[in-house]
Amino acid sequence: MIELEDRLANYRDVLDDAIGQRMAERRPGGGTVVSVRDEGELRRSNRALVLAAAALALVIGGFVVGAQREASRSEQTAVTMRDGRVVAFDVLEPIPSAAPPIPPESEPLPAPEVVGPAIPALAIGDSVMLGAAPALQELGFAVDATESRDFINGLDAALTLEQQGRLGDTVVLHLGTNGPIAAGDMDRMMDALSDVPNVVLVLNSLPASYTYGDGNNALMIDAAMTNPNTTALYWNDLVDTCPGECLYDDQIHLRPDGQEYYAALIANALGL
Amino acid sequence: MGSGFVMSVESSEAVMSTPSDRFAAFADGPGARLRQVLVAQHGVDLGVDLSADALAYAWEHWERIEPMDNPVGYLYRVARTAGRRQRRLARRDVFPPERDREHPPFDIGLHRALVALPERRRACVVLVHVFDWTYAETADALSVTVSVVRNELHRGLRQLRHELGGSS
Numbered sequence: 001m002i003e004l005e006d007r008l009a010n011y012r013d014v015l016d017d018a019i020g021q022r023m024a025e026r027r028p029g030g031g032t033v034v035s036v037r038d039e040g041e042l043r044r045s046n047r048a049l050v051l052a053a054a055a056l057a058l059v060i061g062g063f064v065v066g067a068q069r070e071a072s073r074s075e076q077t078a079v080t081m082r083d084g085r086v087v088a089f090d091v092l093e094p095i096p097s098a099a100p101p102i103p104p105e106s107e108p109l110p111a112p113e114v115v116g117p118a119i120p121a122l123a124i125g126d127s128v129m130l131g132a133a134p135a136l137q138e139l140g141f142a143v144d145a146t147e148s149r150d151f152i153n154g155l156d157a158a159l160t161l162e163q164q165g166r167l168g169d170t171v172v173l174h175l176g177t178n179g180p181i182a183a184g185d186m187d188r189m190m191d192a193l194s195d196v197p198n199v200v201l202v203l204n205s206l207p208a209s210y211t212y213g214d215g216n217n218a219l220m221i222d223a224a225m226t227n228p229n230t231t232a233l234y235w236n237d238l239v240d241t242c243p244g245e246c247l248y249d250d251q252i253h254l255r256p257d258g259q260e261y262y263a264a265l266i267a268n269a270l271g272l
Numbered sequence: 273m274g275s276g277f278v279m280s281v282e283s284s285e286a287v288m289s290t291p292s293d294r295f296a297a298f299a300d301g302p303g304a305r306l307r308q309v310l311v312a313q314h315g316v317d318l319g320v321d322l323s324a325d326a327l328a329y330a331w332e333h334w335e336r337i338e339p340m341d342n343p344v345g346y347l348y349r350v351a352r353t354a355g356r357r358q359r360r361l362a363r364r365d366v367f368p369p370e371r372d373r374e375h376p377p378f379d380i381g382l383h384r385a386l387v388a389l390p391e392r393r394r395a396c397v398v399l400v401h402v403f404d405w406t407y408a409e410t411a412d413a414l415s416v417t418v419s420v421v422r423n424e425l426h427r428g429l430r431q432l433r434h435e436l437g438g439s440s
Contacts, residue, residue, distance in 0.1 A: 004433055007382050008401035014379065015402060019311060022320040194353055226349035 118168045124154045125174035131254035135263035139272060151175045155189050162192040172266055174202035177252065180212035186219045190227050199229050200269050205236040207251050233269050295334055302344045303327050309413045310351055312398035313391050326351040348413065385435035389428055396424040
């Protein structure tokens with residue numbers, strides 16, 4: 001009887017074989033999209049260089065798929081190879097825009113259920129954002145902000161709108177004032193917003209007695225660093241530069257001066 | 273993350289001078305391991321696609337990505353973001369070979385049991401027991417602690433043995 005560990009070890013051959021097949025499928029075949037120009041003799045004795053070239057061929061294959069799906073783009077990617085290595089590589093598009101959905105081969109995608117119009121610019125927040133709601137509305141935002149709101153409640157709102165197909169080009173989030181953000185909830189939030197081109201996470205500015213503030217901010221910074229569509233707005237630092245009387249005595253909520261400055265920072269972050 | 277990914281890049285830098293040389297070495301070493309992680313999580317087709325796109329992204333942004341302490345970790349997260357988008361839009365969850373593979377013989381029972389595992393658990397099992405990664409390497413790649421890897425492996429193997437019944 002074969003032990004489980006042995007079956008798993010044997011499974012590597014299956015996976016390696018499948019990976020090889022997939023990589024071969026992605027390599028250009030006819031040269032209609034990708035051209036490889038040899039400027040010297042291809043010497044394939046160096047295994048590392050050959051494998052590197054193969055890996056780059058895999059890269060090129062990704063562009064074949066992307067280019068074929070978007071006919072309006074350039075029809076050719078030029079790759080110049082010398083001595084078995086790539087010396088010039090003109091790429092078409094980076095991964096955020098070069099990751100078109102792969103349509104299933106057998107059945108069309110179901111159309112998302114749309115229960116209302118898409119919201120071009122949406123702001124989801126708690127009581128801090130609520131104070132700045134009029135200023136944000138003047139910028140064109142639809143504001144969904146309530147007092148005592150936890151991150152999970154804002155997540156529910158985002159998930160609902162995402163499932164309804166109503167998320168637009170811009171979403172600003174300011175949550176975390178009322179409690180710690182769970183890492184899993186942040187992942188779910190970024191998942192829900194992954195199709196939104198511009199996401200701004202407003203960092204928490206809380207007194208030191210709110211011990212979860214730093215943890216919340218660390219999560220948001222990490223999310224901004226790892227999601228190309230997401231920017232962190234360092235409200236916790238920028239609030240100190242706010243001109244006028246900006247915060248109430250709790251050092252959290254916004255006076256009128258702070259509301260205007262807060263909205264201006266968001267507008268600046270989005271290039272509005 | 274401090275394992276072989278980063279060391280491979282540093283050693284490449286020591287002997288290669290041009291960006292294309294260094295990127296080629298990166299694609300050959302750390303890039304191949306990135307592919308294994310993505311295959312372990314998303315299956316062969318989507319995993320290979322995501323790794324190819326991630327390497328393309330790395331090349332286009334090579335000046336910014338090369339000096340990073342952990343370029344593979346960054347690319348892994350970029351790829352996962354793209355993966356979430358693709359999987360949701362395409363309404364599919366793939367692992368591992370979606371089509372019949374003629375060679376080598378396909379262990380369909382093990383395949384089905386792996387498919388049934390949660391994504392992170394499957395990734396731990398595949399990376400450690402299929403691709404022969406260390407616990408530390410797996411933890412680094414998945415941005416979790418070694419104890420999480422250990423727990424996931426324990427639960428994953430238990431679940432696989434349960435699914436496979438007396439066959440193992």
